[in-house]
Amino acid sequence: MIPAIQHQFEFWRHLGQMGGYFNQYEGVSSLFPKDTTWPSKIFDLKEHHIIGLKNKIASYQLAKSVAVEENETLENLLQAQGFRQTSSVAAMTMHNTAEVEYANYPEIEKVMDAFGAKMFAKIASKSFGYTIYESTIAPLIHSKKVQLFIGRYQRDYVSCGIVFQDSIGDFGLHMIGTKRKFRGFGLGKKMTEHLLATALKNDSEFIHLAASKLGAPIYHKLGFQHQGYLKSYTI
Template sequence: MNKQIIDHLFEFWEQIGKHGNFLTKENGFSFAKPTNGSWPNKVFDLTMEKLDIHALCEEIISEELPNSIAVPENEAIKDLLRSKGLRATSKIKAMTLDTTNIFFGNIDASEFIKVGSPTEAELFAQVATESFGYPVDPSTIGALVDKPGFQIFLGNHENAFPSCGMVYLDQNGVSGIHMIGTKAGYRGLGLGKKMTQFLVNQSIENQSKEVYLVASQAGERIYTKMGFTTHGVLESYSLSLH
């Protein structure tokens, strides 16, 4: 199950990179490199047999590649990266929810709007940037509006839009929920939980029998209470450039 969830995430990044015109596929890996190091700034989908690790490190040092490599549970690849001085810098949990007999009937769909204009895309980027603490460029979000597989939402609360979230329906017919965030001043009000439940409902309407997500350790506890189960991890590796 870990592989399916990670493959979904890599496909998600790949499609964002394609629509935003910042995806590159090289021999042994792919990378998304938006302007100004904004999201999703990642090297991913490494192929051990084709990878030139020395060239990869040189391109990171010269800033041709993002200094963040997403690595699934593959010890051979991890050992190779470690041998060149790359070190694990973060870890997220791969999670899934079986949607059988699940629908969150307490969610009022009128509290959410689907992003469909440049202004709304810019607002989504602002909410995401403040929520996650890393830059999300409005042009990246704008390029996804009305694209197949993507559903992008803002959550309404007291005439403001303090929460965001996204559904991506992959080529296997499985929905993943992504970019679930709440601005700092609105945390503790249950808005993130509402957004998650709304996105799960959207996934069910997509006829997804499972829903995927990746979560931090803190997020894992929250999603577990909602019925998600953990199936391994995805780590990020970086070079020390100092």
């Protein structure tokens, strides 16, 4: 498996374990929190378990969204069962050569309490266009593997981002967002650089992220290399 995608799956697993909504079944892992669409996700899917997915989804045992590493055989099997592709993001990795340095920004704060979790959830919801609840974010404050950040612009909290350290010591950048009306001021770039600085200071050999089609060229300029695609399907 592509390291960046393996890292992403571990991040999702950790979210679910901290929040109490991770389930491991034979041939598939699942996040299925109650009363929320994020981070509802099926991943770690094995080919011979695709046929049973529809029944488990119909009986509300699993979420509707399936994330898979780009794989023609697996994707054809999903499509044959009536699943359709909804998105494709680039799995990207930077090798830490210790030659890149980024400044910390004083307007970016680490989330340490319930107020910060509430602000993070509000910013992320407005940035990504779907509801993210404070109850999903709050448990992450107590995780030793996760660091959450929110950024100010003048008097408003407008940007967010997460750094996650996986089981082999690699760091990943997640949930980098800026409220729509504050885009174009370089705030997302500042958040990305702050998260990168955090990873670099912790001597992460590789740093991972998943990027949209629009975001991939920006991350490439920062030193990230495209490794493959993470695709989402639904039914």
